[in-house]
Amino acid sequence: MVGAQVVMEATSVEKQAANVMLEYFPPVRTQDLGSTIGYLQTKSKDNEMALVTCFVTSLDDAVGARASLTAAFPKAAIDLVQSQRQSVQPYFGCEGIGRRERLTQIMYSGPFPYFLGGKIILTGTKLVFRDEDADVRLAFQRQLKAIEALGATKDDVIWTEIYALTNPMAIKVREMRREFMNQAALTDIVPPLIEGLPSTDATAAIEIIARGH
Secondary structure: OOOOOOOOOOOOOOOOOOOOEEEEEOOOOEOOHHHHHHHHHHHOOOOEEEEEEEEEOOOOOHHHHHHHHHHHOOOOEEEEEEOOOOOOOOOEEEEEEEEEOOOOOOOEEOOEEOOOOOOEEEOOOEEEEOOOHHHHHHHHHHHHHHHHOOOOOHHHEEEEEEEEOOHHHHHHHHHHHHHOOOHHHOOOOOOOOOOOOOOOOEEEEEEEEEEOO
8 A cells, every 4th residue: 555654453352163173374584576476375285274474575566576476375464564764675575374173183294283273373573672692682581571470481482572773783683593492483584674663772573473271
């Protein structure tokens, strides 16, 4: 939408659960939208995609991109986000959440597990202020404290999302993540650099998803 300033996504809980299992697919960087769609279709071949969020470097063909995504994932909520005003190279990276309705046991697909029943903890973003190691550690400590209040630990984290303003900051946060997250949450795929954060002192933001108990 031309002139739009903010986009919001939300996750809710139904009174009668319709999705007994969810799988999370991190974004993979490609040079064209078709390759990104093909990646998600391959990974989610037995799933019904419920949500697809695409980070792109340009919204010039937003109508065509949305049409292609809707055709590939007709039942998914589709979201397009331009992460920067200008970028040297084209970027397409779509992440998704798929669902299955019939399964008798927990299965695993790479580092991202399927879920059968139970609880899922979705955190908000925690900002990293400035660029020192201690600043990054503080953001991770705050995230872990938030999930610990709900009975989860770092071993329950299955997904980390990093939003950084610069490449050096993105690399620093990714590397320091190993101090706080289990191996399952250490994907090397992150969204592209972003234009800004809701604080002039912020250099990155972190959000996580964990298994609840």
